Amino acid sequence: MPRTSPPKRQQEDAAAAPAPAASLGEQAYIAIKRMILTQELRAGDQINVAQLSEQLSLGRSPIHLAIHRLDREGLVDILPRKGILVKAETIDSFLELIAARLLVEPHLTGLAVDNATPALLERLRAVVAAGWECNQRQDRLGSMEIDRQFHQLLYAAAGNDILAEFAGSLLDRSMRLWFRPPAGKADKPNVAELEDLYNMVERGDKKAAVRRMEQHIGSVRGKFLSRE
Template identity: 30%
Template structure:
């Protein structure tokens, strides 16, 4: 129940159904998600440790906003970690992983053609998760998952344009080609260039303050 409460509260935060700066309490959350106060309390403690909420004694709980500094810090950490994950994936992936990435890219092309931004968001995250799994390092993969969670809200803070999705798709393809060619250096560089594009989009769009 604690995990179920955590997953649901995090989903509400990431999708902005609980807005940055909003004040809540355990009873409100418990009633909203239909889970008892004890697992909700435990879940909120976990979310506090991860920076999603601020627990204020005797005053309730505040949904933490994302600042530009926070977003850039997360992307900097992702760049370091995911660059190496892509490098490892180039050396360690097998034909099954290559097929999974190809399938992911095909789904991405379809989502762009259909202008399905929500679907593309999930496909984008799946791409990075497949590469992380291919790298074969559980510790780095788990660290990356936490970083993805921290920055997931950014996808809901603005309306992304179709050319952003097309650029992401192109960069994913470049990473894939380097991995398929077993070129670790090229894979690392391509992944870091991809995340640098995201960083520039966030700064240019001023979607966080």
């Protein structure tokens, strides 16, 4: 028998249904990662599961799950019988990180242009608008979250879950740059670069969008090196 679509009311109810609450492991992962990215936990800090469990009011099992996930992402080192070390990003490791992003993200951007839908464009446009508001308030944490949302929307639209997950972990590692002291006033705010990308995706200009993403990642490299 041919498949039939669910009734419109049923589709609307499903769309309006609240997202399921994050698991305890996911909650721990998000909380600890945010502490690292915002430098509440600094590179070189030694922490332990008991300390994090008490601080976050979560059991040890979800903390263990989160720590092993962060270890796989390269944000912490698990030291047997010593605890957990928040990893520093050296110049060499950061340059390797940027090189990996340059291999993956322009490709995902091109795929996202191929797969762009009105819904994607609407969401990207809303993220850019929110980014300008954060820029006006000089809200660095909010601007960081805007950057992540924009990139992750492109990753998801590309339609390659494996590459999208890998790109997301690379992006999160490079987010630390947002919380380093600025070397001076940037020539162009980050959200302006995102707006350029949005305009190219909206026009369906794949070649220009790929090139702009390469330049965007290159600007991250320049900002990092200017602080050394």
